[in-house]
Amino acid sequence: MFTMMSDIDRMFGAMDLLRNKMDRIFDDFDRSYDYEPGLIFRSGSPRTNLYEDGDRFEIRAEVPGIAKDDLNVNIQGNYLEISGSRTSDTPDGYKVHRTERGADTFSRSFTLPDDVNAEKVEAKLKDGILYLTIPKSEATKPKQITIG
Amino acid sequence: MSERKDIANVEEKNIKKTRDLRSAVPAVDIYENEDEIVLYADMPGVVKEDVSVHIDNGTLSLSGVRRIEKTGVAKWEEFGDVEYVRNFSVPQTIEAPRVEAELRDGVLKLHLPKSEAAKPKRIEINAA
Numbered sequence: 001m002f003t004m005m006s007d008i009d010r011m012f013g014a015m016d017l018l019r020n021k022m023d024r025i026f027d028d029f030d031r032s033y034d035y036e037p038g039l040i041f042r043s044g045s046p047r048t049n050l051y052e053d054g055d056r057f058e059i060r061a062e063v064p065g066i067a068k069d070d071l072n073v074n075i076q077g078n079y080l081e082i083s084g085s086r087t088s089d090t091p092d093g094y095k096v097h098r099t100e101r102g103a104d105t106f107s108r109s110f111t112l113p114d115d116v117n118a119e120k121v122e123a124k125l126k127d128g129i130l131y132l133t134i135p136k137s138e139a140t141k142p143k144q145i146t147i148g
Numbered sequence: 149m150s151e152r153k154d155i156a157n158v159e160e161k162n163i164k165k166t167r168d169l170r171s172a173v174p175a176v177d178i179y180e181n182e183d184e185i186v187l188y189a190d191m192p193g194v195v196k197e198d199v200s201v202h203i204d205n206g207t208l209s210l211s212g213v214r215r216i217e218k219t220g221v222a223k224w225e226e227f228g229d230v231e232y233v234r235n236f237s238v239p240q241t242i243e244a245p246r247v248e249a250e251l252r253d254g255v256l257k258l259h260l261p262k263s264e265a266a267k268p269k270r271i272e273i274n275a276a
Contacts, residue, residue, distance in 0.1 A: 047227040053220025054208070060216065062227050064192035088221035091186060094179035101175045101190050113223070128192035128254015 017062065043135070044106045046082070055141040057112055058133040064128035071125065073132065075118040082130065083107035113142040169213065174232040181253035182267055185242065185260040191232045199251055201258065203244040208236045241266030241273075253262065
């Protein structure tokens, strides 16, 4: 009786391993197709992340190969627009084998969830990522309420 | 019976850790002239220390790891920690020791010089 139990257990153990291996195979498959080449600018819309950190918003945008002068950030009320153009950096006189990166104008706009203080926005461009720090307006900052 | 389960769990945990980083394919532009092949790859957010470029036996492999710093609560995230990986076949006539790489503004620029023997040569025709 007991030898049969350990046999059955071993069989299920092997099936578990097989199932895990199969899961991992599909993990791999999904992994490499997550990001398509050239998606950054071909669609004219850089990928962005939006974080909310208490009294400010933090926005990050993927903008590789853009110089500071080619990038515009505009805020009106709580409507934010990031736009720019990437000049082609094709070297002269070279034969072109492949171009995936795209050299185009791009633009992305958001309506931020809360009202913001447009005067105090800070922007930094580093390693091809745009960092925006947008403080919220006084009225919308989180406040501690004291219980009387 | 419980022993075997433990071993299976530990193995799974270890393997999952190394596979945490998603991989992405960087967009590239490739140009060529007589003297060199030039390759630009978009890798936003990657710094010099996290890039590796290898040429081995006719294969060029690029790898760049990007980790972004997150702050606060994410309302939406369209890009995250990622490893940019891409491999290419390059002609054997590329001189590996003279390859130059530059990373600026999230764009990796590679210059692959061709060896002298591979450059096109003009053949003079002598009048008979």
